[in-house]
Amino acid sequence: MVELPAAAVELAELIAVVVGAGAASAIGVVLERFGLSAASGGDLVLAAWAIGMGLLALYVGVVGLGYEQALPRLQRLAGGE
Numbered sequence: 001m002v003e004l005p006a007a008a009v010e011l012a013e014l015i016a017v018v019v020g021a022g023a024a025s026a027i028g029v030v031l032e033r034f035g036l037s038a039a040s041g042g043d044l045v046l047a048a049w050a051i052g053m054g055l056l057a058l059y060v061g062v063v064g065l066g067y068e069q070a071l072p073r074l075q076r077l078a079g080g081e
Contacts (some may be wrong), residue, residue, distance in 0.1 A: 007077070014073045017065055024061030032061045 031054030039047035 010073065011079055014070060014077060016075060017070045021061045021065035021070055023058050024065060026061075028057030028061055030054075031057060056060075 031050050035047045035050030035054055038044075038050055
């Protein structure tokens, strides 16, 4: 079995986390826009659901994956650990 350097594994994990954070954030923005358009169309139940799910997706993307996962990995990789 081929051994990969630790820095390459860490970089691959960082890229995966950043892509996941971007995808979750993009889904959150789309859901928020959909919720606002549903609210302006009069469907308040659908709007409330979409806005709630959008906020959850934005939280996961920005805080859960971005701030708590990607940022420490980037600092560790930049620090040479």
